[in-house]
Amino acid sequence: MRLVLLGPPGAGKGTQAGRLAEKFTMATISTGDLLREHVENGTALGREARAFMDRGEYVTDDVVVRMVMRRLGDDDAQEGFILDGFPRTVPQAQALENALAAASRPLSAVLKYKIGDDMAVKRLANRLTCPNCKRTYNLAFKPPTNEGVCDACGHELVRRQDDDEVTVRRRLEVYREETEPLEFFYWERGLLREIDAEVPEDVVTERTLEEIADLADVEGA
Numbered sequence: 001m002r003l004v005l006l007g008p009p010g011a012g013k014g015t016q017a018g019r020l021a022e023k024f025t026m027a028t029i030s031t032g033d034l035l036r037e038h039v040e041n042g043t044a045l046g047r048e049a050r051a052f053m054d055r056g057e058y059v060t061d062d063v064v065v066r067m068v069m070r071r072l073g074d075d076d077a078q079e080g081f082i083l084d085g086f087p088r089t090v091p092q093a094q095a096l097e098n099a100l101a102a103a104s105r106p107l108s109a110v111l112k113y114k115i116g117d118d119m120a121v122k123r124l125a126n127r128l129t130c131p132n133c134k135r136t137y138n139l140a141f142k143p144p145t146n147e148g149v150c151d152a153c154g155h156e157l158v159r160r161q162d163d164d165e166v167t168v169r170r171r172l173e174v175y176r177e178e179t180e181p182l183e184f185f186y187w188e189r190g191l192l193r194e195i196d197a198e199v200p201e202d203v204v205t206e207r208t209l210e211e212i213a214d215l216a217d218v219e220g221a
Protein backbone atom coordinates (compact mmCIF):
# COMPACT_ATOMS: atom_id res chain seq x y z
CA MET A 1 0.00 0.00 0.00
CA ARG A 2 1.34 3.39 -0.97
CA LEU A 3 -0.28 6.22 0.95
CA VAL A 4 -0.14 9.96 1.38
CA LEU A 5 -1.68 11.34 4.59
CA LEU A 6 -3.21 14.80 4.69
CA GLY A 7 -4.69 16.62 7.65
CA PRO A 8 -4.37 19.84 9.61
CA PRO A 9 -2.34 20.19 12.79
CA GLY A 10 -4.23 18.45 15.58
CA ALA A 11 -5.84 15.80 13.35
CA GLY A 12 -3.61 13.07 14.78
CA LYS A 13 -2.00 12.15 11.47
CA GLY A 14 1.33 11.24 13.05
CA THR A 15 -0.32 8.79 15.45
CA GLN A 16 -2.28 7.11 12.65
CA ALA A 17 0.81 6.93 10.42
CA GLY A 18 2.71 5.15 13.20
CA ARG A 19 -0.08 2.62 13.73
CA LEU A 20 -0.46 1.90 10.00
CA ALA A 21 3.27 1.47 9.54
CA GLU A 22 3.28 -1.10 12.35
CA LYS A 23 0.26 -3.03 11.13
CA PHE A 24 1.25 -3.25 7.48
CA THR A 25 5.06 -3.03 7.60
CA MET A 26 5.20 0.16 5.59
CA ALA A 27 8.00 2.69 5.80
CA THR A 28 6.93 6.07 7.17
CA ILE A 29 8.74 8.75 5.25
CA SER A 30 9.13 12.31 6.49
CA THR A 31 10.77 14.62 3.98
CA GLY A 32 12.02 16.88 6.78
CA ASP A 33 14.02 13.99 8.26
CA LEU A 34 15.24 12.87 4.83
CA LEU A 35 16.54 16.32 4.00
CA ARG A 36 18.33 16.59 7.35
CA GLU A 37 19.95 13.15 6.91
CA HIS A 38 21.17 13.87 3.40
CA VAL A 39 22.64 17.23 4.41
CA GLU A 40 24.25 15.79 7.55
CA ASN A 41 25.73 12.83 5.69
CA GLY A 42 26.96 15.03 2.85
CA THR A 43 25.45 12.85 0.10
CA ALA A 44 25.34 14.16 -3.49
CA LEU A 45 21.68 15.09 -3.01
CA GLY A 46 22.48 16.59 0.37
CA ARG A 47 25.15 18.81 -1.18
CA GLU A 48 22.69 19.92 -3.86
CA ALA A 49 20.14 20.77 -1.17
CA ARG A 50 22.81 22.53 0.86
CA ALA A 51 23.64 24.82 -2.07
CA PHE A 52 20.05 26.11 -2.14
CA MET A 53 19.97 26.52 1.63
CA ASP A 54 23.28 28.43 1.64
CA ARG A 55 21.80 30.88 -0.85
CA GLY A 56 18.78 31.29 1.40
CA GLU A 57 16.52 29.55 -1.13
CA TYR A 58 14.06 26.71 -0.76
CA VAL A 59 15.29 23.29 -1.79
CA THR A 60 13.56 22.60 -5.14
CA ASP A 61 10.75 20.05 -5.46
CA ASP A 62 12.93 18.11 -7.88
CA VAL A 63 15.64 17.53 -5.25
CA VAL A 64 13.10 16.57 -2.57
CA VAL A 65 11.31 14.17 -4.91
CA ARG A 66 14.63 12.53 -5.83
CA MET A 67 15.34 12.06 -2.11
CA VAL A 68 11.93 10.44 -1.66
CA MET A 69 12.46 8.14 -4.66
CA ARG A 70 15.88 7.13 -3.34
CA ARG A 71 14.34 6.35 0.04
CA LEU A 72 11.66 4.21 -1.63
CA GLY A 73 14.45 1.95 -2.83
CA ASP A 74 15.27 0.90 0.74
CA ASP A 75 14.29 -2.60 1.89
CA ASP A 76 11.70 -1.43 4.43
CA ALA A 77 9.79 0.50 1.75
CA GLN A 78 9.35 -2.40 -0.66
CA GLU A 79 5.97 -3.51 0.70
CA GLY A 80 4.65 0.02 0.89
CA PHE A 81 5.11 3.46 2.32
CA ILE A 82 3.37 6.35 4.01
CA LEU A 83 4.26 9.90 3.11
CA ASP A 84 3.52 12.29 5.96
CA GLY A 85 3.97 16.01 5.36
CA PHE A 86 4.70 15.68 1.65
CA PRO A 87 3.55 16.71 -0.90
CA ARG A 88 2.37 20.11 0.35
CA THR A 89 1.72 21.79 -3.00
CA VAL A 90 0.30 20.81 -6.39
CA PRO A 91 3.68 21.11 -8.20
CA GLN A 92 5.17 18.74 -5.61
CA ALA A 93 2.25 16.34 -6.06
CA GLN A 94 2.75 16.47 -9.83
CA ALA A 95 6.49 15.81 -9.55
CA LEU A 96 5.84 12.93 -7.15
CA GLU A 97 3.17 11.47 -9.43
CA ASN A 98 5.53 11.50 -12.42
CA ALA A 99 8.37 9.88 -10.49
CA LEU A 100 6.11 7.18 -8.99
CA ALA A 101 4.59 6.45 -12.40
CA ALA A 102 8.07 6.06 -13.89
CA ALA A 103 8.88 3.58 -11.10
CA SER A 104 5.54 1.75 -11.63
CA ARG A 105 4.61 2.42 -8.00
CA PRO A 106 1.64 4.80 -8.16
CA LEU A 107 -0.15 5.89 -4.98
CA SER A 108 -2.89 3.55 -3.70
CA ALA A 109 -4.80 6.27 -1.85
CA VAL A 110 -4.59 9.66 -0.18
CA LEU A 111 -6.14 9.74 3.28
CA LYS A 112 -7.49 13.06 4.42
CA TYR A 113 -8.04 13.39 8.18
CA LYS A 114 -10.85 15.87 8.71
CA ILE A 115 -11.21 17.91 11.87
CA GLY A 116 -12.99 21.20 12.65
CA ASP A 117 -11.04 24.24 13.81
CA ASP A 118 -12.58 24.25 17.28
CA MET A 119 -11.55 20.65 17.90
CA ALA A 120 -8.05 21.29 16.55
CA VAL A 121 -7.67 24.26 18.89
CA LYS A 122 -8.96 22.23 21.83
CA ARG A 123 -6.49 19.44 21.11
CA LEU A 124 -3.46 21.60 20.44
CA ALA A 125 -4.04 24.15 23.18
CA ASN A 126 -4.29 21.32 25.73
CA ARG A 127 -1.32 19.42 24.38
CA LEU A 128 1.67 18.70 26.55
CA THR A 129 4.82 17.06 25.28
CA CYS A 130 7.65 15.28 27.06
CA PRO A 131 10.91 16.85 25.82
CA ASN A 132 12.75 13.69 26.83
CA CYS A 133 10.80 10.79 25.24
CA LYS A 134 8.54 12.85 22.91
CA ARG A 135 5.33 11.28 24.27
CA THR A 136 2.31 13.58 24.02
CA TYR A 137 -0.53 14.15 26.46
CA ASN A 138 -3.72 16.15 26.39
CA LEU A 139 -5.20 17.82 29.45
CA ALA A 140 -8.74 17.35 28.09
CA PHE A 141 -8.53 13.85 26.58
CA LYS A 142 -5.42 12.06 27.80
CA PRO A 143 -3.92 13.68 30.90
CA PRO A 144 -0.75 12.30 32.51
CA THR A 145 -1.33 10.27 35.69
CA ASN A 146 0.67 12.75 37.75
CA GLU A 147 0.11 16.40 36.93
CA GLY A 148 2.82 17.88 34.71
CA VAL A 149 4.99 14.76 34.70
CA CYS A 150 5.58 12.18 31.93
CA ASP A 151 4.08 8.73 32.75
CA ALA A 152 6.80 6.96 30.81
CA CYS A 153 9.98 8.65 31.96
CA GLY A 154 9.09 11.08 34.75
CA HIS A 155 10.38 14.16 32.92
CA GLU A 156 8.56 17.48 33.31
CA LEU A 157 6.04 18.11 30.50
CA VAL A 158 6.09 21.27 28.39
CA ARG A 159 3.64 23.14 26.15
CA ARG A 160 4.78 24.23 22.69
CA GLN A 161 5.12 28.01 22.27
CA ASP A 162 3.03 28.08 19.10
CA ASP A 163 0.14 26.03 20.52
CA ASP A 164 -1.80 29.02 21.87
CA GLU A 165 -5.25 29.60 20.34
CA VAL A 166 -4.47 32.59 18.09
CA THR A 167 -1.40 30.92 16.59
CA VAL A 168 -3.20 27.62 16.12
CA ARG A 169 -6.07 29.30 14.25
CA ARG A 170 -3.59 31.06 11.98
CA ARG A 171 -1.74 27.80 11.31
CA LEU A 172 -5.06 26.14 10.40
CA GLU A 173 -5.87 28.94 7.96
CA VAL A 174 -2.47 28.68 6.26
CA TYR A 175 -2.85 24.92 6.11
CA ARG A 176 -6.22 25.18 4.36
CA GLU A 177 -5.01 27.67 1.77
CA GLU A 178 -2.04 25.47 1.02
CA THR A 179 -3.75 22.11 0.82
CA GLU A 180 -7.17 22.77 -0.72
CA PRO A 181 -5.75 22.72 -4.28
CA LEU A 182 -3.80 19.59 -3.34
CA GLU A 183 -6.96 17.84 -2.15
CA PHE A 184 -8.65 18.73 -5.41
CA PHE A 185 -5.67 17.35 -7.36
CA TYR A 186 -6.06 13.96 -5.64
CA TRP A 187 -9.88 14.06 -5.71
CA GLU A 188 -9.76 14.46 -9.50
CA ARG A 189 -7.66 11.30 -9.69
CA GLY A 190 -10.09 9.35 -7.51
CA LEU A 191 -7.45 8.86 -4.81
CA LEU A 192 -8.86 11.02 -2.01
CA ARG A 193 -10.52 9.26 0.93
CA GLU A 194 -11.85 11.36 3.80
CA ILE A 195 -11.83 10.21 7.39
CA ASP A 196 -13.63 12.05 10.18
CA ALA A 197 -10.95 12.51 12.84
CA GLU A 198 -13.05 14.32 15.47
CA VAL A 199 -13.27 11.15 17.54
CA PRO A 200 -10.86 9.33 19.89
CA GLU A 201 -7.71 8.09 18.13
CA ASP A 202 -8.64 4.40 18.45
CA VAL A 203 -11.87 5.08 16.57
CA VAL A 204 -9.93 7.02 13.93
CA THR A 205 -7.68 3.97 13.51
CA GLU A 206 -10.72 1.70 13.05
CA ARG A 207 -12.14 4.05 10.44
CA THR A 208 -8.80 4.20 8.67
CA LEU A 209 -8.61 0.40 8.47
CA GLU A 210 -12.16 0.25 7.08
CA GLU A 211 -11.31 2.94 4.56
CA ILE A 212 -8.30 1.03 3.21
CA ALA A 213 -9.64 -2.52 3.65
CA ASP A 214 -10.05 -2.94 -0.11
CA LEU A 215 -6.42 -1.99 -0.70
CA ALA A 216 -5.09 -4.30 2.00
CA ASP A 217 -7.06 -7.19 0.46
CA VAL A 218 -5.90 -6.52 -3.05
CA GLU A 219 -2.27 -6.34 -2.03
CA GLY A 220 -2.41 -9.14 0.52
CA ALA A 221 -0.92 -6.94 3.26
Ligand SMILES: [Zn+2]
Nearest residue numbers: 130133150153
Ligand atom coordinates in the same frame (compact mmCIF):
# COMPACT_ATOMS: atom_id res chain seq x y z
ZN1 LIG B 1 8.86 11.14 28.81
